[in-house]
Amino acid sequence: MSINALQAIKQDTLSEHVFQQIKEDIITGVIPQGQKIGEAGLAKSYDISRGPLREALHKLESINLVDRRPHSGSRVITLDFAMMQDVYQMREAMEGFATRLACIAMSQSDIDNLYRLLEKHESSIKQSEGKRYLQQEGSLDFHYYIFSKCQNQWLIDYLNNKLYQVLRMCRHRSSQMPFRVEPALHDHYAIVDAINNRDPELAEILMRRHISGAWKIVKNLLDKEKIEE
Amino acid sequence: MSINALQAIKQDTLSEHVFQQIKEDIITGVIPQGQKIGEAGLAKSYDISRGPLREALHKLESINLVDRRPHSGSRVITLDFAMMQDVYQMREAMEGFATRLACIAMSQSDIDNLYRLLEKHESSIKQSEGKRYLQQEGSLDFHYYIFSKCQNQWLIDYLNNKLYQVLRMCRHRSSQMPFRVEPALHDHYAIVDAINNRDPELAEILMRRHISGAWKIVKNLLDKEKIEE
DNA sequence: AATACTCATATTGTCAACAATAATTAAAAT
DNA sequence: ATTTTAATTATTGTTGACAATATGAGTATT
Incomplete structure (x- = not known):
């Protein structure tokens, strides 16, 4: 069983699915480090509404892949x-x-x-x-x-x-x-x-x-x- | 500086505020272990809408204080x-x-x-x-x-x-x-x-x-x- | 010229209605 | 009586509109 296969479980909801997708895009560099993330933009490009997207962003924050500041927005971490x-x-x-x-x-x-x-x-x-x-x-x-x-x-x-x-x-x-x-x-x-x-x-x-x-x-x-x- | 004082920061948003509140209620046992959490009920009792409450629940999940199963709901962990x-x-x-x-x-x-x-x-x-x-x-x-x-x-x-x-x-x-x-x-x-x-x-x-x-x-x-x- | 301030704009936070899914109950068949 | 199945109900997931806040441009002031 590959480590990637293990991550593929639990994609039952839109929020989970898009979370996995964004996560891979960040890890593989499709979304570059330090990039500022606009909720509206990402929602459109992953073709979902802002609600599930926000939940995905919270999950990404909880695994330290994005920084979130209240009222200010999210950005991808930079690996310094x-x-x-x-x-x-x-x-x-x-x-x-x-x-x-x-x-x-x-x-x-x-x-x-x-x-x-x-x-x-x-x-x-x-x-x-x-x-x-x-x-x-x-x-x-x-x-x-x-x-x-x-x-x-x-x-x-x-x-x-x-x-x-x-x-x-x-x-x-x-x-x-x-x-x-x-x-x-x-x-x-x-x-x-x-x-x-x-x-x-x-x-x-x-x-x-x-x-x-x-x-x-x-x-x-x-x-x-x-x-x- | 007390450890509790440190946790009091960053309560700028409703979601954060209610997250801290529920967290304390779980830790101090006001909400008992193993309790099933209905979103509608909690939202009413903390007097907010379900949106911020869901975000709070996600945060609680990320610190392992609640289990969340898709389409099924959340419950407080039990310390076995x-x-x-x-x-x-x-x-x-x-x-x-x-x-x-x-x-x-x-x-x-x-x-x-x-x-x-x-x-x-x-x-x-x-x-x-x-x-x-x-x-x-x-x-x-x-x-x-x-x-x-x-x-x-x-x-x-x-x-x-x-x-x-x-x-x-x-x-x-x-x-x-x-x-x-x-x-x-x-x-x-x-x-x-x-x-x-x-x-x-x-x-x-x-x-x-x-x-x-x-x-x-x-x-x-x-x-x-x-x-x- | 540099700094402080005001207003406009864009972005995030919140809400309430709607859709989809799981749990429950009741009915039917074995 | 027990198990299976179907429909109902309650709960979660999703959406788009609305409110609140921060960012940035532009103006005024020192």
């Missing part, structure tokens, strides 16, 4: 350095913790599934050289599979519905730039090995290190970006 | 054992982390303020024997003061606007029952001492232990409750 640092710092702590819990709670068949998932990633990397964005989305599936087994509904909810949404936004921002994906796969194997050995502390540490490594890469890209302009 | 365990587990991890960050970032005058705050609590405990709920609210101020200095806006936001709201609800639920507050004060002093010594690891550990201790007390109360019925 401080925000990305906050997000990665948060992710390191929370997903590390989730990994520890998952290591304790996982069944053996869960672990087997993880190994199979990694093998699929490995072969898909060999086949499709250069399609880094897809490969990264695959990596999200790996992370999701682990923390979804931590058995703490609040933790799962926060990681899945808040942190990972801006995270995907970050990745889209920096997906143009080249970097290697093989090291990540190596990290992933080490994490699953730790889980397989039922070593929660090590699993947590490896996951935290993996994430802080990802942040270092992103940070370097941001620095380079700044120098070049 | 599993949920409270999730919340305390989450709090232990996140507030522990926040304490570590705050320990690094705090200025000396911040630390002085913390000591003064504790002295105030100490004298207020001696004066008002038995008024446990107020004392607990004071303890929230202590916790808020620390994590608000962690310099991670996402972390502050989550602790303040999500976790601490259900936490207050938990406390209200168990505030009838007697237990001692002096040990908590002792814990608080130990935490501030660790911060004052600029020992982030120890500060985190002490905070985590303090919170998991609180959870053990609550858990025992819940068990006793179950046995007695």
Whole structure:
């Protein structure tokens, strides 16, 4: 099950449907960062009335993808350095913790599934050289599979519905730039090995290190970006 | 500045105002747990139309105080054992982390303020024997003061606007029952001492232990409750 | 020229009527 | 008597009009 498939549920109402749609448009950059959002305009372009649109905007605010100020309006967030640092710092702590819990709670068949998932990633990397964005989305599936087994509904909810949404936004921002994906796969194997050995502390540490490594890469890209302009 | 004062800002719109009001009514038990919420009824009793009320309900959903199911309606959450365990587990991890960050970032005058705050609590405990709920609210101020200095806006936001709201609800639920507050004060002093010594690891550990201790007390109360019925 | 003020305009907040869906009740069939 | 089905009712979702507020242009004043 893909992480995107999971988000597709619950689109029973207009408000939910348009919420998902706008969310994807923000994450993929169709609506650019910092863009001011006029309710009337968006309502027309998504072909709904302002009521459901406002509800969608509230939901977008609740997952920190838009800022809303009373009587003034909404705008898409801008991923500045401080925000990305906050997000990665948060992710390191929370997903590390989730990994520890998952290591304790996982069944053996869960672990087997993880190994199979990694093998699929490995072969898909060999086949499709250069399609880094897809490969990264695959990596999200790996992370999701682990923390979804931590058995703490609040933790799962926060990681899945808040942190990972801006995270995907970050990745889209920096997906143009080249970097290697093989090291990540190596990290992933080490994490699953730790889980397989039922070593929660090590699993947590490896996951935290993996994430802080990802942040270092992103940070370097941001620095380079700044120098070049 | 009290934690409640902080929540009082931003009541510029009807929707915000009624959101705060309903939130307090849920937390303090005026609207009981598990209660089914009819939009029409609530709108009349708070004397607004259904539009702003619906927005308020969405906000309440986003801080996990009500469940909303499409076409079916909303109901106040019920604090069962599993949920409270999730919340305390989450709090232990996140507030522990926040304490570590705050320990690094705090200025000396911040630390002085913390000591003064504790002295105030100490004298207020001696004066008002038995008024446990107020004392607990004071303890929230202590916790808020620390994590608000962690310099991670996402972390502050989550602790303040999500976790601490259900936490207050938990406390209200168990505030009838007697237990001692002096040990908590002792814990608080130990935490501030660790911060004052600029020992982030120890500060985190002490905070985590303090919170998991609180959870053990609550858990025992819940068990006793179950046995007695 | 720069700042403060007023008014016009555009945008957001609120309301009440309408449409669509789910829950409930009653009837019918097994 | 129990289960299934159909229709009724009550509740939620959606819409467009109206009210309140902020933004911005233009004018006056220092």
